[in-house]
Amino acid sequence: MRRLPYLWTFLFLALAILLSIAIGSVFIPPADLWRILTGWLSAAPLPESLKTFAFIIASIRLPRTVLILLTGAALGGSGAAYQGLFRNPLADPYLIGVASGAGLGAAAAMSIQWPYTFWGLLAVPVVGFLAALLTVLLVYSLARVGKTVPTTNLILAGVAFSAFATSLTSFLMLRSTGELRRAFAFLLGGFTQAGWNPVLTILPFLAIGLGFLVLSGHALNLLQFGDDQAQQLGLPVTRTKTLILVAASLATAAAVSFSGIIGFIGLIVPHVMRLWWGVDYRRLLPLSIIGGAGALLLADVLARVVMAPQELPVGIVTALVGAPFFLWVLRRAKNQGYW
Amino acid sequence: MFRKLLFALLIVTLFLAACGPSVTATPAPAATQPPATEPPAATLPPTAAPIVLTDGLGRTVTLTGPAQRVVSLAPSNTEILFAVGAGAQVVGRDESSDYPAEAAALPTVGGWSGFSAEAIVALQPDLVLAGGINPPELVASLEQLGLTVYLLPNPVTLEEMYTNLQTVGTLTGHEAEATVLAESLKARVAVVGLKIAALTERPTVFYEFDATDPAKPYTYGPGTFGDLLIQRAGGTNIGAQLQGQWVQISLEQLVVVNPDMILLGDSAYGETPEKVTTRPGWEVLAAVKEGKIYPFDDDLVSRPGPRLVDGLEALAKLLHPELFK
Numbered sequence: 208m209r210r211l212p213y214l215w216t217f218l219f220l221a222l223a224i225l226l227s228i229a230i231g232s233v234f235i236p237p238a239d240l241w242r243i244l245t246g247w248l249s250a251a252p253l254p255e256s257l258k259t260f261a262f263i264i265a266s267i268r269l270p271r272t273v274l275i276l277l278t279g280a281a282l283g284g285s286g287a288a289y290q291g292l293f294r295n296p297l298a299d300p301y302l303i304g305v306a307s308g309a310g311l312g313a314a315a316a317m318s319i320q321w322p323y324t325f326w327g328l329l330a331v332p333v334v335g336f337l338a339a340l341l342t343v344l345l346v347y348s349l350a351r352v353g354k355t356v357p358t359t360n361l362i363l364a365g366v367a368f369s370a371f372a373t374s375l376t377s378f379l380m381l382r383s384t385g386e387l388r389r390a391f392a393f394l395l396g397g398f399t400q401a402g403w404n405p406v407l408t409i410l411p412f413l414a415i416g417l418g419f420l421v422l423s424g425h426a427l428n429l430l431q432f433g434d435d436q437a438q439q440l441g442l443p444v445t446r447t448k449t450l451i452l453v454a455a456s457l458a459t460a461a462a463v464s465f466s467g468i469i470g471f472i473g474l475i476v477p478h479v480m481r482l483w484w485g486v487d488y489r490r491l492l493p494l495s496i497i498g499g500a501g502a503l504l505l506a507d508v509l510a511r512v513v514m515a516p517q518e519l520p521v522g523i524v525t526a527l528v529g530a531p532f533f534l535w536v537l538r539r540a541k542n543q544g545y546w
Numbered sequence: 547m548f549r550k551l552l553f554a555l556l557i558v559t560l561f562l563a564a565c566g567p568s569v570t571a572t573p574a575p576a577a578t579q580p581p582a583t584e585p586p587a588a589t590l591p592p593t594a595a596p597i598v599l600t601d602g603l604g605r606t607v608t609l610t611g612p613a614q615r616v617v618s619l620a621p622s623n624t625e626i627l628f629a630v631g632a633g634a635q636v637v638g639r640d641e642s643s644d645y646p647a648e649a650a651a652l653p654t655v656g657g658w659s660g661f662s663a664e665a666i667v668a669l670q671p672d673l674v675l676a677g678g679i680n681p682p683e684l685v686a687s688l689e690q691l692g693l694t695v696y697l698l699p700n701p702v703t704l705e706e707m708y709t710n711l712q713t714v715g716t717l718t719g720h721e722a723e724a725t726v727l728a729e730s731l732k733a734r735v736a737v738v739g740l741k742i743a744a745l746t747e748r749p750t751v752f753y754e755f756d757a758t759d760p761a762k763p764y765t766y767g768p769g770t771f772g773d774l775l776i777q778r779a780g781g782t783n784i785g786a787q788l789q790g791q792w793v794q795i796s797l798e799q800l801v802v803v804n805p806d807m808i809l810l811g812d813s814a815y816g817e818t819p820e821k822v823t824t825r826p827g828w829e830v831l832a833a834v835k836e837g838k839i840y841p842f843d844d845d846l847v848s849r850p851g852p853r854l855v856d857g858l859e860a861l862a863k864l865l866h867p868e869l870f871k
Contacts, residue, residue, distance in 0.1 A: 231662070231664050232662040232664055232665045233662075233664045233665055233667075233668040259667065259668060259670060262667060262691075263664045263667055263668065266691055266692075267663045267664045267667065267691065268664065321682070322604070323603035323604060323605060323682055323685070323686075327682070328682060328683065328686050331683075388658060388681075389681050389683075392659075392660070397659065397660055400683050400686065400687055401663055401687035401688075401690060401691065402687065402690040402691075404690075511662070514659070515662065515665075516653075516654055516655050516656050516661075516662040516665035517641060517654075517656050517657045517658075517659050517660060517661075517662070518656065518659065518660035518661070518662055519659055519660070520659065520660070
């Protein structure tokens, strides 16, 4: 298992995808599932009795599986990048304001009655996305000292602004009677819109953001020596850090805008990958992306099953199941002080 | 140089954010867009004319005939469906739909924390009856799956509630029953109106529906049925003075207003008159001293369906027992 990290994580992801398609609040017998999948592959017409099951799989489970997969990938990848960038084991993709900004934007958008149109339905995710990016930009410029952006300043500005935005969000939620539940669902990561539109909308941002992150493994390795050392080794430190920050924030903001704020995945998945397969960021980043996708898919399966047919916000499950799992991995880890 | 690059990246991002969906996504709410596979078939007997109605979101909803398999997403909708005689056509409900008793036996498709689209699809409904409490995202998601969704708007007056009865009657082919029901409800409301018309005394009422924090319990403000029905039952709702629909009132204000009567809409959550008397600070209230604290079934004022009239009668009886012997 030590030898083939990619093989194992891909197997894990494949298993998670399979479970995510096979399990839902409606029970589809494995035999029927098999007949539907093979029927599609061979393009044979399905018997009438399987039409509803086929519809559920194709139009409900598949788009959701892909959306959750992309969201988990974005959170896992951005989490690994943030931890490397800040050289801080507590860093997660929400450290400098993506979550609090998106939450504020979403709550503000929800306090307005949008018309029931294509754009009206997109208002909440789009405003959430823009607010998340604006927050990062604001925190970044607040933390700036001359031409450099000291990491500590960035963290502190992020924490302070997040506290401010979170309070404002709570205020908006209390003010808006009736829509409280909707905002609450967003903040817990249970904000779901079905269909392929969310997937298609976030895909370009994730492709840009995660694509850049996968290529920045070497730079992140150099940054682990400290800014001065990295500079001496020929890395344009400030520019690299900013680009990584923008790429990670872009991916996270897009993911969060349609799924709500899902905690813990971005913090824990990179740590588990690091504990199992070492600290080389060239490997850690892709592994965290794949692992994040798999982990969130599994959490989502649980969220759908625990109280079926009610669906729990997936953000509750990630921490509830993720924290004990992580503690178990941490206890078993032989490499003390791996960080 | 580098700042320019960053700036350019941001601009590109904002641009993508602004026009991304229109480039990448197909229009969502298009009813004409065929779903990936056949939508759950609506096996309807062919009837004369299609039913075309505009719903609470301004959407035009078309049914080929009266709905035969209805999934209700709100307790008030379920109560209306059963009251107009369409109970046998209901095949699914939300978690909170517990009235009438037959409804509670139906399969659930989700509840306040979230609905399961696949559970709804599996029931093969030809109509999903959403309510004002359901978010538009849910309606859009179900519509995209090829389901027929009608969102019944939240009524604010009894007249609007009667209109909703009529609408549900039309959607399910029970128009005549809906009319009879609405007429009988109107007659009962009129009786209460006549009896209290002669009153000169209007007792002040404090209605609480959540006293998790007894220092500032929640009450019904203007624009709610709780407020409207207390007025119609010949009382003065002290919440009517407050700003907002579901509002908190501080104990200080309560002491100043000193209501004649306290109604416990939260009795279903374990509040009792005895508990109220032991709340610190509440002993100074006249209603507490005189024992004028009564449990009340909050469903009768919070669910905008036909049972609102039961609520009106129950309130009138509590407020003016001498008139309703």
